[in-house]
Amino acid sequence: MSMIFEITLVAVVVAVACALPGVFLVLRGTTMVSDAITHTVLLGIVLAFFITQDLNSPLLMIGATLVGVATVWAIEALQQTKLLSNDAAIGIIFPLFFSIAIILITRYAGNVHLDVDAVLMGELAFSPFRRLMFLGMDLGPRALWTMLIILFINCLFIFLFYKELKITTFDAGFAAALGFSPVLVHYGLMTIVSLTAVGAYDSVGSILVVGFMVGPPLAAYLMTNKLHVMIALTVLMALVNSVIGVQLAFMLDTTIAGMIAVVTGVTTLTVFVFSPKKGLIKAFLNRRKEQKKMDQRLKTIEQAGR
């Protein structure tokens, strides 16, 4: 396999793995949870480092995932009180966890090369050079395997809990009335969001994680009202963005993750403007139509009045 092909493959798998849970983040209006996670993982890394005293320990990755889960759970718990809006809950937890990590580093580990980059590689361009070897066999880029496993877990979760996810997302009250807990499904979802974010962070870097989780589902959301169609479109958008992004990056000789993020932004905005269902142009035309209808009606009333 060539370099470009392998990089494209990794990008596609990461994009799809991120986009799937992203669908539900978009529908629930908690997209910025992904941004929060990519920052608070630092706290997990710092805490795990204090235990292991070793920057190369796999425990650091585990710590990162656990704090990612703690982040989403804490945000979730705050939201459940109904005293705060979604974004406010994120706004409290994310800076809190992140700044604790920063303070711990400056206070106790000022001279250690301790930051997220040192543990989570986050470089798509070099993913073909980090390979998984098993019994002397070269099985391909390691990131590909990590993300394939995460993709599988995400698919399985959505497949098994499709109905539950659907009901709790669109009508949490009704779900509770039916007797199953929206909270449990929600925590499950948030846990796979955290796992996906940390895994993807290690293969593509932090900004792209947010882009991958939010961009494609948002574009898909603007094109359809049906959940299963939205999921299919999300996967398609994720594919298109990463394939075009990698190609453009090689053409223009620039950073790959950055290029995919740009392509994601462009395609999402394009859909936002041109979507045949809910796009900006469509909305404008609809408004014009309504106005005309209204004028017509007013005219009829006037005429009738005479």
Added chain:
Amino acid sequence: MKWVRGLVGVLSLSLMAACGNEQADDVSEDNPLNVVATTSMIADLMEIVGGENVTVSGLMGPGVDPHDYQPSTSDVNTMTEADLIAYNGLMLEERFVEVFEQMDQRGVPSVIMADALNETELLDPEEGEEDLEYDPHIWFSVSHWEAVTSHVADVLSEMDPDNEGYYQDNADTYLSELDELRTYIEERIEEVPEQSRYLVTAHDAFQYFGEEFDFEVIGLQGLNTQTEAGTGDISNLADFLVDNEINAVFVESSVSPRNIEALIEAARSRGHDVENAGELYSDALGSAEEDADTYLKMYRSNIDTIVDGLAN
């Protein structure tokens, strides 16, 4: 759903394009040796010792802080064609070291600059700290860089035994130039009165320089350019400037001057005038226009800036 079909079309086209590019040319001849170097200092050294037998590609360009380095796609191609990877070690290339180690296992060897030195020659980050990490800025000790030069010559000779004499000759010539550099540094430093030999910079890059040439070196940030300088750090250092009557501080080409400017302001508020005495090259060489595109030129430029700043 016509547009879905359109999207599928776009996708398959781009996939085809992806496959079309697949025949990457690895028609590289056995000679010259393709060397990939991380920092510009290392690229410079590899070119000097390897001479016409090597083609050196540097990953991090002039003025790039190794921490902020983002590989571009051409770097991926460069890496694919590499026969030898030259890097600093001691966590300077942090997240990329794993990649280099893996490539080493798969038959693309590495030459690590820090391997030329033994642990006792390396500096700890700071006194009183545990030995978690060594200071990676080894190139600022001329004698360390001499050891590194010989190490590089040995590794190249081992890989290409036919040209052993050539590499050793190149190294010997360069060692005498490094010797001249040392003499130059020592002579220029004489111009600075002993009580004002303080080098205050943006981050802790110059400790090896301080050790070798008897300078007191203070970096505002730690070894890592990502660590924030706390408000305490700035005000402590400002007090230090006042107490020791230090009138010149220095910025670095690959680090934002923001903190040093804050330091100058802090000293001014204490009624002590401090001057920003110029830019030093720390984690990367300069460009050819700045006449600091080799190690020798870079070091001379640094010494001139330091001495001119402190001698007044």
